[in-house]
Amino acid sequence: MILCGGKFAFRTIQLLAYEKFLYAIGIGKGNDIIVDALEKETEENKMPFKSFPNKKSMSEMKDWIFSIQPDYVFSISFPFLIPEDILAYGNHKFINFHPAPLPQYRGVMPIFEVLKNQESQTAICAHFMNAEFDEGDIIFNDPINIEEGDTYGKLTVKLSHRLSNVVLNVANMIQFGSKIPSIPQDEEKAYFYEKPQYSDTYIKWKRMSANEINALVNACNPWNIGADTTLMGEQLKIIKSNVLPMSHDNSVPGKILKINEESIIVACADNQQLEIEIICSDEGILKIKDWKTKEKLIGIIFN
Template sequence: MEENKKILILCGGKFAFKTLQLLAHEKFLYAIGIGKGSEMIVDALEREAEDNNMAFQSFPNKKSMSEMKKWIYSIQPDYIFSISFPFLLSEEVLSYGHEKFINFHPGPLPEYRGVMPIFEVLKNQESQTAICAHFMNDHFDKGNIIFNDPVVIDEGDTYGKLTVKLSKRMSHVVLNVANMIQFGSKIPSAIQDESVAYYYEKPQFSDTYINWKKMNASEIVSLVNACNPWNIGADASLMGEQVKIIRATVHSVSHYNTAVGTIIEINEDSINVACLDNEQIAIEIMSTDEGIMTIKHWNIKENLIGKIFN
């Protein structure tokens, strides 16, 4: 029986763990490289690699990337797969082999290039996202596309929920590509359509801040979900205090043209706030200077009805 292809996985942390486990089980995993990993994750992967007689290398910063070419040539993998690896690979590294480097991007390409497509698809209220397998070149997310594997975004999905869902699907997508290179003579691919391409920079504070005067209720809830848990929640200001809204839902009651951002009602489970288009949101969990808590446990020291978020 023909030996399995030897695959080196370059990853950025625990998002790739399920893929590493599955490829190891299927006898494809040959080596692991991690970039910018926490000390705990690096140590865990290094021990796992050592226990399974696999090559391992940590690339904690851009400077350390100068060692990558030498390392790859020393271990001689058949293919190099990348899953959320944080550094761009240079032409010198990529010269190891034509179509030997394949990236698995957690968002549809070319529409969602960038470092955090999970945030962007949720913020933009997409009904589905994708895992895109594509060949790598010396530009982020621009190599020829092998395929986009669609993933449904369910109502109420947060950044955390969607990340877990994509991590599980990623393992099967990567295994499918591993089988393609194992049993196929050539992997088909297509040039990316630049007319629909967009690159999203890493979100800044302005991207996570609720604009009450421009965002309707569903847009605010989508932003809240997109910020949970990586940013703790969506940013807002109430009575001069910076707060983060962690969980909110659209409240299907009109507010009769109250000024947007105004607190209309406080009940046991939520703070109801006026939004654009005569809509409301019900805020259920917030983070304040007092900590993260449900509204039921939030120490409301004064009557906030009529106060305005901005």
Template sequence: MVLCGGKFAFPALQLLAYEKFICAIGIGKGNDTITDALERESEDSNIGFKSFPNKKSISEMRSWIDIVQPDYVFCISFPFLLPEAVLSYGQDKFINFHPGPLPQYRGSMPIFEVLKNQETETAICAHFMNSKFDEGNIIFNDPVTIEKGDTYGKLTVKLSERMAQVTLNMANMLQFASQIPSQPQEESLSCYYEKPELSDTYINWKRMTASEIISLINACNPWNNGADTTLQGEQVKIIVASLLEESHNNQSGTIVSFTDTVNIACVDSKQIAVEILSTDIGILTAKQFAELKSILAN
């Protein structure tokens, strides 16, 4: 059985279904379009299906699992914590696939955090589940390289595609191994990240270096429609920007020049070249934004 949260799990679901490993699918808090599509595919493939739209609905999960009687339950970005009443179905029967290395990146959005923190590598962590988020014994961390220029969207797609092979490998291990080795998480290395708030997505021009700002912008693209900031007195989101290796003598956060990009001074004497922004008017190229500000200046 696979419990999932939406599109991120689709490649894994497709591969596991093709290899005849799936007996049922449960989706938590998915939008109607995704839920309906998954239900239709499940019916066509003669696979059990159930939707868990909210926390209250989890009370129905144990009785459903008892009917389906899966050998194991895989969780891929399932949004709700499973209570002991569900986990007691079987010792080491529930395996979560976390899209970030554990125990260093616990929490609901490790993809955002690893990008913001300028990591060069992340992981898909397979671990047995307990009654706390992301704290069960680790089976393995499967490393994934973060390429220069990876955004939240690019890394999400990369991890989603890798997830398919990781879950298939896990299914094969369970089928042929008499015991799956695991080890407790090292709590001294653990860190839990809450879901990002505005303070986490806002550019601090006085403290953040140019490379840190670029990393934040990439971490916010596309889920937050860019990193939040103020330019020319207007609240905007910077969607795409690159590092500009040109020194300056301007106060950080001020616009140094308008070219094909909007070039902004940073605290480390470097600049970022903004290419695309989101404004109240809409999504604009840097050139369009520059032209707009010139018009307003007149």
């Protein structure tokens, strides 16, 4: 059985169904379109389906799982903690697939964190579930390279593709093995990231390097539209940027140094320059060439 949180799991669901592993689907907090699509698909395939739209509805999960009697329960971005009385269905019967290496990247949005922290690799971590988020024994971490220019959206798609193969490998492992090896997580390396707040997505021009700002922009695209900033009292989001291989002679961080046809150039705290190509303003999502007020911005400072 699959417990999921939305479309991130769809490719995996399709593959498991094709390989005749899938028996039932539960979804938590999904939007109406996704829930309706999954429910229709399960009806056509005569497969048990259950929606858990909120924490209160989780009270129905125990009876549902115990009545269905799945061999294993796979969790993919399921938004709610599974209580101990449900996990008691079977020892090592619940396996979560976390889209980042554990124990270093526990939490609800690890894709944002690995990009923001400029990691060169992330992973799909398969681990047994216990009564705490992301703390169960690790089956394996399957590494995935982060390429230059990867955004939150691009990396999510990449992880979703890899996830389907990782989950299928675990399903085959279960089918042909009597016991799945695992190891406890190293708590000395553990860190839990809370869901990002506005302060996490806001650019701190006075202390962030060009690479840090660029990484934040990529980490916020598209889920937050872009990285947040302020210019002349207007709230903006930077959607696409690049680090330029040149210094700016220690200008004030955040100062707009130059305006080109396709971009604006901004000074950063490490004496490097950031090129901004796409923003979101009160006018909408704009390429810099279409930003009507840009010509007045030379010397103005982001804050």
